[in-house]
Amino acid sequence: MASSSDSEDDSFMAVDQEETVLEGTMEQDEEPHPVLEVEETRHNRSMSELPEEVLEYILSFLSPYQEHKTAALVCKQWYRLIKGVAHQCYHGFIKAVQEGNIQWESRTYPYPGTPITQRFSHSACYYDANQSMYVFGGCTQSSCNAAFNDLWRLDLNSKEWIRPLASELHLGKETV
Secondary structure, rough: OOOOOOOOOOOOOOOOOHHHHHHHHOOOOOOOOOOHHHHHHHHHHHHHHHHHHHHHHOOOOOOHHHHHHHOOOOHHHHHHHHHHHHHHHHHHHHHHHHOOOOOOOOOOOOOOOOOOOEOOOOOOEEEEEOOEEEEEEEEEOOOOEEEEEEEEEEOOOOEEOOOOOOOOOOOOOOOO
């Protein structure tokens, strides 16, 4: 709690009424400060009070990988809204592909590590068990038209490119 100033001019006294109210030191006959009541109710709001349209808009910014799954566990309402957001994303993408309305744009790379070299004619697949995308090979458009024979994994949660190490496991003819 604030108290009187130690300056020679003892005419200034700083008293924090909010601290007084919060500490419960008000006299019985005093009325609570109306501004405080508004602030208390403003601070005690929750996400469940938001209109569903607003909540759905907020949830649409989550990553469709781990963040969708985690948010869907919060409550039944969020589960239902996340399913709707995922449905809209999926069908919006399918429609854009069918209509040829996909536009690629270069983005800055604010994630850990460095991105892999730009390439085309590569192979890529998604592996759900570790929520990663694997990219193999490809070519560059540089003057030397280099061809790659490398494998990269993009962790879709951390957005980090990782170069998997080759294992010593060799498959014999018997296992094929």
